[in-house]
Amino acid sequence: MNLSRRQFMAASAAISFTGTSIARASTTNSLKAGKTSIQLAPPDYPKTELWGFNGQATGPEIRLKQGARLTRLFENGLTETSSLHWHGIRVPNEMDGVPGVTQDVVQAGGSFLYDFTVPDAGTYWYHSHQNTVEQLARGLYGTIVVEEPDAPDIDREETIVLDDWRLTQKAEIHTDFENPHDFSHAGRLGNFVTSNNNYDLNLKVRRNERLRLRLINSSNSRIFDLALVGLDGWMMALDGMPLAAPESIEQFTLAPAQRMDLFVDVTAEIGESAYLVRVDRGEPFAQATFGVKGAASDMRREPPKALPPNPVAALAPIASARKAPLLMEGGAMGVMRSARLNGAEENMRTLAQAGMYWAFNGTVGLPEEPLIEASASETIRVPITNHTVFPHAMHLHGHHFREVRPDGGTGPLRDTILLYPDETREIAFVADNPGDWVFHCHMLAHVTAGMITWIKVS
Numbered sequence: 001m002n003l004s005r006r007q008f009m010a011a012s013a014a015i016s017f018t019g020t021s022i023a024r025a026s027t028t029n030s031l032k033a034g035k036t037s038i039q040l041a042p043p044d045y046p047k048t049e050l051w052g053f054n055g056q057a058t059g060p061e062i063r064l065k066q067g068a069r070l071t072r073l074f075e076n077g078l079t080e081t082s083s084l085h086w087h088g089i090r091v092p093n094e095m096d097g098v099p100g101v102t103q104d105v106v107q108a109g110g111s112f113l114y115d116f117t118v119p120d121a122g123t124y125w126y127h128s129h130q131n132t133v134e135q136l137a138r139g140l141y142g143t144i145v146v147e148e149p150d151a152p153d154i155d156r157e158e159t160i161v162l163d164d165w166r167l168t169q170k171a172e173i174h175t176d177f178e179n180p181h182d183f184s185h186a187g188r189l190g191n192f193v194t195s196n197n198n199y200d201l202n203l204k205v206r207r208n209e210r211l212r213l214r215l216i217n218s219s220n221s222r223i224f225d226l227a228l229v230g231l232d233g234w235m236m237a238l239d240g241m242p243l244a245a246p247e248s249i250e251q252f253t254l255a256p257a258q259r260m261d262l263f264v265d266v267t268a269e270i271g272e273s274a275y276l277v278r279v280d281r282g283e284p285f286a287q288a289t290f291g292v293k294g295a296a297s298d299m300r301r302e303p304p305k306a307l308p309p310n311p312v313a314a315l316a317p318i319a320s321a322r323k324a325p326l327l328m329e330g331g332a333m334g335v336m337r338s339a340r341l342n343g344a345e346e347n348m349r350t351l352a353q354a355g356m357y358w359a360f361n362g363t364v365g366l367p368e369e370p371l372i373e374a375s376a377s378e379t380i381r382v383p384i385t386n387h388t389v390f391p392h393a394m395h396l397h398g399h400h401f402r403e404v405r406p407d408g409g410t411g412p413l414r415d416t417i418l419l420y421p422d423e424t425r426e427i428a429f430v431a432d433n434p435g436d437w438v439f440h441c442h443m444l445a446h447v448t449a450g451m452i453t454w455i456k457v458s
């Protein structure tokens with residue numbers, strides 16, 4: 001396969017850049033949000049000022065054992081409000097980090113103590129849950145690895161965070177966060193794709209080595225179509241949750257906010273390279289390159305065994321579960337004529353003037369009433385219909401769900417599901433985490449422009 005290593009925006013003229021790093025000192029148990037500059041673009045470009053934690057963009061990895069306590073003082077060193085959300089971790093409601101729903105927003109200069117135990121092993125991430133279009137586009141997130149009690153049989157692991165950035169010719173984050181086209185179309189897409197903030201990530205591997213790859217899509221709205229070359233891979237976990245049996249894969253999709261744990265065996269020859277390939281409009285790009293230096297052993301391992309399951313409650317029989325259908329409408333080229341905004345029915349023109357373009361069940365933005373009020377440990381079904389011409393990645397807070405297939409079978413546990421245009425897909429979950437939980441599109445321009453609802457669990 002002929003891979004172009006360097007994918008990049010248009011050429012730039014000579015640049016003068018005067019960025020200053022305002023990186024803050026790191027205290028062990030705090031995460032302080034602030035500005036920091038890194039060499040994101042190739043070396044002939046200036047550094048890019050990002051927002052990160054403790055002077056690091058991406059923020060520091062949080063790594064702990066399943067069942068351990070996670071305590072972090074979030075210090076808001078930005079000049080605007082913020083909060084932290086622990087994406088995919090089944091936290092108590094008051095730790096979920098959603099301003100106006102589970103806590104007050106954290107003011108500039110303010111702080112909030114997050115303190116909870118992590119019930120599930122797997123790959124998660126933390127990110128701002130305020131002004132997300134801008135704060136995530138500037139890099140305000142970090143990774144969380146929750147280790148299984150017993151380490152699986154692998155040689156080593158790598159976390160790979162996939163992002164795309166919208167950069168100017170001076171390699172600055174483009175500040176068109178209010179772009180109406182992004183809000184009403186596919187969201188904010190970037191022009192510069194990275195793995196771990198590197199446009200040309202190279203990792204050394206050995207032949208027959210088994211790696212665990214923890215993939216995280218942290219982008220605002222890019223759907224990554226990925227493939228493995230020179231690597232024999234198994235899908236081991238989705239959105240943190242282990243599959244009942246490893247699934248051998250070559251090609252797969254990772255929507256915004258989704259994670260995937262892969263085990264891969266290096267099959268490329270010594271002196272060659274293996275690749276995590278991104279397929280973009282039919283063209284392959286090296287999303288990560290694995291140069292093969294030497295061999296880990298002469299022989300391949302046996303195929304992997306499943307990771308141990310997390311303690312997630314089993315669904316009650318689906319047939320008797322209550323249903324709360326969700327209809328997604330709106331956006332450019334859609335059929336929506338009007339929707340409720342702040343209690344009044346408004347036409348598309350008025351909605352657009354308010355920066356709103358999307359509705360769930362006829363309401364734009366967080367509705368007064370929840371999508372459903374569930375009693376403790378009730379199994380709830382949500383058939384979701386995407387009646388728009390854009391894909392959406394729906395994320396439920398506080399719970400993992402399973403897809404209910406048309407034949408009544410159920411899919412793996414997930415916290416974020418991708419719906420392509422005109423698809424109807426149904427999810428079911430056990431509502432066993434009390435509180436008010438948001439359920440929204442993770443294309444961040446879409447949630448800002450209306451795609452959010454909530455469920456109440458008593």
Ligand code: C2O
Nearest residue numbers: 085087257395440
């Ligand atoms: Cu990862 Cu409500 O978000």
Ligand code: CU
Nearest residue numbers: 392441443446
């Ligand atoms: Cu969306």
